Amino acid sequence: MTETAFVSRARVTAIGSYVPERLITNEDLERLVETNNEWIVRRTGIEQRHQAAEGQSTSDLAIAAVQNLIERFPAAAHGIDAILVATSTADKPFPSVASQVQQAIGARNSFAIDLSAACAGFVSALQLANGLLLSGVYRKVLVIGAETLTKMTDYTDRSTCILFGDGAGAVLVEAAADDEVGSFLAANADTEGAGGIHVYCNDEGNIVQNGREVYKWALTVVPEGVRGLLTQAGKTLDDLDWFVPHSANLRMIEAICERLALTPEKALQSVVNNGNTSAASIPLALDAAFKEGKLQSGQLMALYGFGSGLTQSGLLLRWTMIRA
Known part of the structure; x- marks a missing residue:
């Protein structure tokens, strides 16, 4: 386990999210594989999951989450200089989801990359954001977790098809003021x-x-x-x-x-x-x-x-x- 003396300049200052409208209920899955609502809830607690629409990609979900963030916190749109997207379901090998977010929100001169660390990806991206802020080169880092896992789900496999859904969440991580300690x-x-x-x-x-x-x-x-x-x-x-x-x-x-x-x-x-x-x-x-x-x-x-x-x-x- 990597544990070292920790230094922080980071503060979370804005948040947003998005999930697709289409739902997959437990009753829907009963029609696909040998399962039922009682078994799914007892084993997993899951009652429903969201599914991206036909033609809706991970970048679409990520952009919608950021737009939700900006609608709530309009000042967040100004001065973003890095965009990190944690995902295992990028639209394609390249261009990155992060670069598509950058284009959509008009974040000029932004460093934009995808990070692949599966279910640990969002927290890993937050750690990386803190490092960017510590460098002194960056001041506002947009961190996004976005997935379209239903596109990777085998709906004939009863053990896994009940689990996965699609969605995206985003936070803005800003450098603390010079006289403040990061959070x-x-x-x-x-x-x-x-x-x-x-x-x-x-x-x-x-x-x-x-x-x-x-x-x-x-x-x-x-x-x-x-x-x-x-x-x-x-x-x-x-x-x-x-x-x-x-x-x-x-x-x-x-x-x-x-x-x-x-x-x-x-x-x-x-x-x-x-x-x-x-x-x-x-x-x-x-x-x-x-x-x-x-x-x-x-x-x-x-x-x-x-x-x-x-x-x-x-x-x-x-x-x-x-x-x-």
Whole structure:
């Protein structure tokens, strides 16, 4: 686990999200494979997931999420000098999704790249954003998690087709003022490449997952990782206001909370209404909580992404936003 003395200049100052209108309900899946609503909810907690329309791509979702952010926070559109998009489902190998976002919002002279770290991608992109701000070259970094996983889903595989959905979330990360300390307090990351056989894209372009092995891995590494973040920052679990894990499976989140001795009510999730949206799941959970008025400036939260790679990435931060 990579843990070093952490320095931050980063503050989250704006947020937005987007999910496609089209829904895939559990009842819809009953007509495709041998499953039912009761089994899906009992095993995963998922009630529905969103699906991109025909011809709607990951870049479309990412752009819509950023447009939502700018509608709420108009000043956010000015001075963006870097765009990072975490995704495993880019429209094509190139141009990048980030470059298409740059064109759509007119962010001239912006550094724009895609980041591929699967379900850990959004948190990894936040860590990278902090590094860009520390360089002093950048001041405003747009960080996006966007996925169209339904395009990679095999709807004849009952074990995986119930899980995945499409969506996008975006945050603006700005450099703190010269007399301020950044709100990112601690970070860690780790990759176990030998575990890549448990979640991968096959030659047909479909997601293949050994859910049992991923579950066992996550229940070990995520609680350890969260405790490590708190130790780095000199905090305890009692100080934590919110835990925001990758929303892979509601039952997995509940089990991780039990391992951490956290009440499930402290976990923010997006999986019930959106399914597993990989790199988009954490920003979707944050934005849902923001819209519900749950997030207050000064609250301490642990973001934790984990998934294919096997890759994990954690970030401890103070929430600094107030409602627009």
